[in-house]
Amino acid sequence: MGRKAKDSLVKGIIYLATGITLSVLLFIVGFIFIKGIGLVNWDFLTRDFNEKVVYAFIESNDVPLSIDEESLNGKNPYDKRYETHLEGPIYVENIGAAIAKVAYKNHSTEREQFVITYIEKDSSLHSAIDSTGKSITIGTDYILQSINGNDFSGLTLEEVATTIADESGELKVKIVQPGGGIKSNIITTLYMVLLSLIVALPLGIFGAIYLTEYAKPGRLVNMIRFAAECLAGIPSIIFGLFGMAFFVVALKFQISLISGSLTVAIILLPVIIRSTEEALKTVPMAFREGSLALGATKLQTIFKVVLPCAVPGIATAVLLSIGRVVGESAALLLTAGTVAQIPGTLFSPGSTLTVQAYYVAKEEGNIELACAIGIVIIVIVIVLNILSRITSDKLDVFNKK
Known part of the structure; x- marks a missing residue:
């Protein structure tokens, strides 16, 4: 077989794989929209489920x-x-x-x-x-x-x-x-995003600063990075089991908003640490050296020079983390609960959008309603991805100026 024939064969396989991927994606999204679009309207978004x-x-x-x-x-x-x-x-x-x-x-x-x-x-x-x-x-x-x-x-x-x-x-x-709406689920999801980021964001950023700016290359740093990569690949149900055993039972937070938020915060830590670390590494060393040469301290250099330059990468990590929270279900089933209500306190249970979609599909067999919730989730994820790109581009332009 000649080189041209081999190239054509490989190109055909690439096109075929791409076509299959796009077809599967369009089929899934199309199925969700066809099944659920009839229920999506203003009342669906603004009414409670019960x-x-x-x-x-x-x-x-x-x-x-x-x-x-x-x-x-x-x-x-x-x-x-x-x-x-x-x-x-x-x-x-x-x-x-x-x-x-x-x-x-x-x-x-x-x-x-x-x-x-x-x-x-x-x-x-x-x-x-x-x-x-x-x-x-x-x-x-x-x-x-x-x-x-x-x-x-x-x-x-x-x-x-x-x-x-x-x-x-x-x-x-x-x-x-009448019920049938997802107002409480949307608000609970927003609460979950806010609380989990309040916990995970500072811990993740400070952890990345330590690994990039302070830690000396060696076995300890390699172990920390390896642990972060392993945590990123662990199924969320494992985190859910830990959250149920530790936050719900040991700390007696019960199945509640705070238990779910802390569990999701642990899930987000590896993502934020690794993304922030990579963003910090992209800042040229000359920026650090110039700041130190002008008399700035190490801490001043990090917070006034390095971090502002790394903001686009950190912002992208934050938006991707929000998408992870929105799409999380297994861990929250065990820690936040399935009660379709707006949590009155941090120690009240609640149901996010993904958990509610699981509940109505599994417990009630209402595929149409589950697909309608799925449409809202898909839209949120698409919006977050668009915001991620816009934010990254805008901050890049700002930093270059």
């Missing part, structure tokens, strides 16, 4: 319907939780809203409910308050369960509409704020 029952107080106020019946019948709830439309909708003037009877699907259960499908702009529902006087948001897919103590269970849609229309004055309405 339903919440509240009592709203509104004033009865007759508001005429401003749209035609055909348009009213076309109003539907925002997602696929309402599997079957049973009756209605019927417009009720004294609350300025239309209601319909639907088969409401909540995770694995299904039951009949009365849901708001349309609200007039002058409806008193827009000015609803709770018992403390705090404003309550009522949306077009909220569930009505009772009014002034009159429960709607077992009633037809016509009977419910009549019951509401017969009431006047101040109305006490029992409503269910």
Whole structure:
């Protein structure tokens, strides 16, 4: 076989491998988007996962319907939780809203409910308050369960509409704020990122400064670098087991935000140390020598000359670390928990985006919702990578000036 034939064969293999890689990547991302894109909207991002029952107080106020019946019948709830439309909708003037009877699907259960499908702009529902006087948001897919103590269970849609229309004055309405959102998971993920970086970033940077600027080449330094490289390759579930044994059990932090953050901080240390060390090595030795020649101390040289020049590399390490936190799941399952709530304190449990995706897919079998969460994670990772590149380029230009 001639050299040209061999080159063509190798080039074909390279192109084939590249094509397979891109195809697999596009297939995975495409599958996630096709399955989950229908659930991604503003309500999905701003609502909690669990339903919440509240009592709203509104004033009865007759508001005429401003749209035609055909348009009213076309109003539907925002997602696929309402599997079957049973009756209605019927417009009720004294609350300025239309209601319909639907088969409401909540995770694995299904039951009949009365849901708001349309609200007039002058409806008193827009000015609803709770018992403390705090404003309550009522949306077009909220569930009505009772009014002034009159429960709607077992009633037809016509009977419910009549019951509401017969009431006047101040109305006490029992409503269910629908769940299915990931607001608490997004906030918990942000908490996890912030706390883990607060711990890991200074430790990692100072560790890298020691290895680069102070430690003398030898067996000790080689052992430290080898340990950091080994830690970077250890599966995160091992860190999770350690975090559960040490932070959760031994220190009695329980399954909580602080336990998860400290565990993730340990996972990030090798990444930050190695990335920062490489960034520090790129700073020319002449910069150090010039600073010392002008009378600066070793510490002043490090913090006023070396570190500012290494900022682009450190910033890249930070953004990549954030991506690692966002994508972490195994360690957090054992240390932070799977409770879909906003942690009230550092010692409260919470569920990040990846943990929630695992929970809804594994425990509930809701692949669509898991894929919708996956879309949010993919977008976050893409944004972080873009920010990483922009930040690195901007800081490089700044340092050159």
